[in-house]
Amino acid sequence: MKPATYWIDHLGLEPHPEGGYYKETYRSSAQVSFPDYQDQRNVSTGIYFLLTKGNFSAFHRIKSDEMWHFYAGDSVSIFIIYPTGELKEIRLGLDLENGEVPQAVVPANCWFASKVSITGKYGLVGCTVAPGFDFIDFEMAKQTKLISRF
Template sequence: MLRLKSRDFRLDIIKKLNLTPHPEGGWYRQVYHSAKTHYDATSLASRYEYTSIYFILDGGSPSHLHRLLHDELWYFHDDSSIVVHCFYPDGTYEAVHLGRDIERGEQLQFRVPAGTIFGSEVLDASSFGLVSCAVAPGFDYHDFELFTQDQLLAKYPKQAEVIRRVAYQKLPA
């Protein structure tokens, strides 16, 4: 069992799992994808039937707000809980807590529906969390859209504090 207890240990796990920086934030590596591909009518292109990654976030590197064309499943593994911020197409907002403390309302798994703008963060700045994420049909950067704070503040003004924490001011090059 992995036990993430310090920043140095997090760096060891990143190295042992062979993770690299993700454009949305955090560190990741695709671990699995289906053997088969198929034409996906939503993407208008060929996609794996599914993909799965390891993903680590820490207090200094959130998963910045983005949107996918397909559902994404999140599976909590270890250390600090992660908050997944969901901005639904109908204008509503929800914060979902992934973690092991089920008594306090944390969930071990969560599905982010296709078309939802979402990002995630570890609330404890000195901590981090390890999850896996699966997308079906499989993840492809052509099906991925990052957002800036300015793009979201007009539509979700009540969530300005969250948006300022987990959305880029300016998209990375």
């Protein structure tokens, strides 16, 4: 298995504000309007996203659905808190016999976080967002708010 630095260097990944490394790889030129969004949004966006051992993507939410795709490394756990308060863990990876899946969707407006498997070194994934990602739709969770709500 190639080291995480291989992917960071060869894909030109940079630190992401929520943790890990990323690079935007796609932003559609077409735009769309929805009542719940300020201004127009690109129809879709895509990124590479890499998490390393001891690093995690903190709980946050966005207004769009986000599809995750597994590419390389160790499995990645995605923790989703649905508006009902239900907590679900999805293990993204290629070990299908042990419950991993190569793709998963985080529904819009759900709180979610992710980390590499406990024995893993890193996980390289892709994320596709539709309508496209915009930081104006991004909300980082406050621990006290999540604890009081859920």
